[in-house]
Amino acid sequence: MVARSGEFDLIARHFAPIAKRDPAALSLKDDAAVFSPPPGCEVVVTTDALVADVHFRNIDTPETIAQKVLRVNLSDLAAMGAVPGGVVLTTGYNRDLPEDWIARFARSFGEDCATFSVSLLGGDTVGTPGPTFFSLTAFGYVPAGRALRRDQARPGDVLAVTGTLGDAALGLSVLTDAFPGLDELSKKFLSDRYWVPQPRLTTSQACMARNARLAAMDLSDGLAGDCRKICDASGVGMTFNLADIPVSEAAKAVLADDPACWNQILGGGDDYELLIAGGPDDIAALGDQVTVIGTVTNQTGEVLLKDLDGKMAELAPGGFDHFK
Amino acid sequence: MVARSGEFDLIARHFAPIAKRDPAALSLKDDAAVFSPPPGCEVVVTTDALVADVHFRNIDTPETIAQKVLRVNLSDLAAMGAVPGGVVLTTGYNRDLPEDWIARFARSFGEDCATFSVSLLGGDTVGTPGPTFFSLTAFGYVPAGRALRRDQARPGDVLAVTGTLGDAALGLSVLTDAFPGLDELSKKFLSDRYWVPQPRLTTSQACMARNARLAAMDLSDGLAGDCRKICDASGVGMTFNLADIPVSEAAKAVLADDPACWNQILGGGDDYELLIAGGPDDIAALGDQVTVIGTVTNQTGEVLLKDLDGKMAELAPGGFDHFK
Numbered sequence: 001m002v003a004r005s006g007e008f009d010l011i012a013r014h015f016a017p018i019a020k021r022d023p024a025a026l027s028l029k030d031d032a033a034v035f036s037p038p039p040g041c042e043v044v045v046t047t048d049a050l051v052a053d054v055h056f057r058n059i060d061t062p063e064t065i066a067q068k069v070l071r072v073n074l075s076d077l078a079a080m081g082a083v084p085g086g087v088v089l090t091t092g093y094n095r096d097l098p099e100d101w102i103a104r105f106a107r108s109f110g111e112d113c114a115t116f117s118v119s120l121l122g123g124d125t126v127g128t129p130g131p132t133f134f135s136l137t138a139f140g141y142v143p144a145g146r147a148l149r150r151d152q153a154r155p156g157d158v159l160a161v162t163g164t165l166g167d168a169a170l171g172l173s174v175l176t177d178a179f180p181g182l183d184e185l186s187k188k189f190l191s192d193r194y195w196v197p198q199p200r201l202t203t204s205q206a207c208m209a210r211n212a213r214l215a216a217m218d219l220s221d222g223l224a225g226d227c228r229k230i231c232d233a234s235g236v237g238m239t240f241n242l243a244d245i246p247v248s249e250a251a252k253a254v255l256a257d258d259p260a261c262w263n264q265i266l267g268g269g270d271d272y273e274l275l276i277a278g279g280p281d282d283i284a285a286l287g288d289q290v291t292v293i294g295t296v297t298n299q300t301g302e303v304l305l306k307d308l309d310g311k312m313a314e315l316a317p318g319g320f321d322h323f324k
Numbered sequence: 325m326v327a328r329s330g331e332f333d334l335i336a337r338h339f340a341p342i343a344k345r346d347p348a349a350l351s352l353k354d355d356a357a358v359f360s361p362p363p364g365c366e367v368v369v370t371t372d373a374l375v376a377d378v379h380f381r382n383i384d385t386p387e388t389i390a391q392k393v394l395r396v397n398l399s400d401l402a403a404m405g406a407v408p409g410g411v412v413l414t415t416g417y418n419r420d421l422p423e424d425w426i427a428r429f430a431r432s433f434g435e436d437c438a439t440f441s442v443s444l445l446g447g448d449t450v451g452t453p454g455p456t457f458f459s460l461t462a463f464g465y466v467p468a469g470r471a472l473r474r475d476q477a478r479p480g481d482v483l484a485v486t487g488t489l490g491d492a493a494l495g496l497s498v499l500t501d502a503f504p505g506l507d508e509l510s511k512k513f514l515s516d517r518y519w520v521p522q523p524r525l526t527t528s529q530a531c532m533a534r535n536a537r538l539a540a541m542d543l544s545d546g547l548a549g550d551c552r553k554i555c556d557a558s559g560v561g562m563t564f565n566l567a568d569i570p571v572s573e574a575a576k577a578v579l580a581d582d583p584a585c586w587n588q589i590l591g592g593g594d595d596y597e598l599l600i601a602g603g604p605d606d607i608a609a610l611g612d613q614v615t616v617i618g619t620v621t622n623q624t625g626e627v628l629l630k631d632l633d634g635k636m637a638e639l640a641p642g643g644f645d646h647f648k
Contacts, residue, residue, distance in 0.1 A: 130454015
């Protein structure tokens with residue numbers, strides 16, 4: 001164990017320099033931070049916690065863990081149509097964690113905050129005898145009354161997703177040597193997708209610019225299970241077309257070897273892509289930022305998948321029975 | 325180990341009913357919550373984490389832990405002059421914690437939110453193999469530009485505190501049988517003060533109503549150390565008068581037996597009382613909500629204590645050398 005500074009020193013040394021960029025943080029030297037939404041805007045707030053060896057692997061690098069802590073929350077803001085504003089970060093460092101690890105975490109966290117124009121407004125740093133944990137609360141701004149919600153899907157809507165699905169779930173498998181025959185470039189692509197999500201803020205703002213009725217959410221626990229949250233909130237059903245699900249070249253290589261991996265792609269977590277429902281014209285206006293994968297039905301709570309042979313079957317939250 | 329529901333069930337069963345009170349929470353069923361500060365107000369945000377056997381004792385009741393999690397954050401809002409608005413709560417439950425414990429925590433948390441008119445806007449519930457932890461982020465509202473800050477103390481100001489100091493530190497000692505000769509009523513009073521802090525929101529609003537230059541902070545790590553944060557931020561020094569430090573009858577009983585306990589009173593944590601600096605008239609206007617305990621000097625960073633014999637000596641962050 002390397003000798004480590006106390007809580008106040010850790011904050012002063014590694015986090016206060018990041019916070020200095022925004023006067024709202026009061027240099028992390030007051031009891032709290034103060035900020036205002038832009039005129040005409042509401043505050044959107046979300047919080048997500050990550051625990052070592054539960055939400056990330058203890059052997060992952062502090063650099064990618066820092067990016068993940070920030071980005072899973074920015075993904076929630078994107079799902080609401082919000083522009084990120086600031087974050088407060090609580091860190092519970094295992095007492096044996098060397099200060100160098102914390103320094104690397106803070107450096108990466110600060111760089112990622114700058115990438116997304118997010119201010120570190122405050123936080124709390126504590127020691128714990130247990131696994132290291134992070135709890136981040138993110139604020140964003142959205143024009144009053146216009147947040148993208150889960151209850152706005154209507155029968156006849158088109159369903160679309162950003163990016164490609166399943167890469168992160170396959171990436172986690174790569175890290176446990178699940179696909180020994182896969183080429184190295186594909187392995188790297190998939191594990192990178194597991195380590196560092198891409199919050200879809202640009203597409204989110206394209207949705208907002210359209211100023212139309214759209215439902216949206218981010219996929220953190222897999223399309224098959226998460227889509228039911230829009231079904232429940234909107235009182236609708238969904239039908240997906242397997243042939244239309246966007247998958248990366250790397251995922252295609254995995255599927256060529258083992259079609260059962262469709263279940264990981266449909267039911268696995270950590271995608272952080274957006275699922276969007278809206279009228280055909282409004283979805284079409286998003287252009288190639290999204291891929292149309294299905295339609296909204298009036299069969300409340302019923303989620304169906306048309307497989308590659310054109311056969312229709314129920315899509316269970318954990319994936320597709322066909323492949324089990 | 326008692327069988328326990330999954331994360332979604334835990335939220336739906338124990339926390340969603342609390343969140344239902346405020347439409348901003350979107351029933352905890354969306355990616356994030358949406359709220360607005362009242363017209364002319366800014367948002368004040370603070371966050372504090374509590375870890376089992378670090379910030380509370382694992383054997384404390386879930387009811388008092390829930391109150392502490394909420395109230396230490398409300399105390400920060402009080403220190404800024406803010407009216408509490410909402411909170412997001414992240415809970416990391418040890419996997420062996422029975423669901424009944426969580427149910428009791430949630431019930432108490434909901435009741436305390438109602439007591440302080442605070443909305444539960446969202447959160448995250450995760451399992452951890454390590455100690456149970458809570459991370460709460462609280463929002464409050466303050467008229468724009470008028471937050472109470474630590475950098476507003478000026479030489480010649482009067483220093484005042486709310487309540488009585490040291491009860492919580494002595495209470496923690498009571499819980500480890502430090503004062504076997506103390507009467508039971510005093511023991512109960514002191515341990516209650518350790519378990520359940522009283523955020524000084526009424527006094528905070530009295531400060532705001534005065535609309536004067538005031539500096540404020542809440543005392544979480546003891547007067548002797550914490551007062552330096554106002555000294556640093558304002559570039560001032562302080563002199564305290566030991567005879568004026570407000571102590572409870574129970575603390576007086578402890579001191580009668582062992583005057584060295586002054587060190588716990590001055591240097592111990594968990595008071596969550598407010599330290600306020602301001603002009604004599606502005607402090608006097610707060611009436612008996614506060615006790616005047618000293619003055620602000622121009623000796624930057626110098627903190628002195630006049631003892632009961634009238635002798636002046638340096639007050640170290642951990643307490644007063646005289647008693648060591």
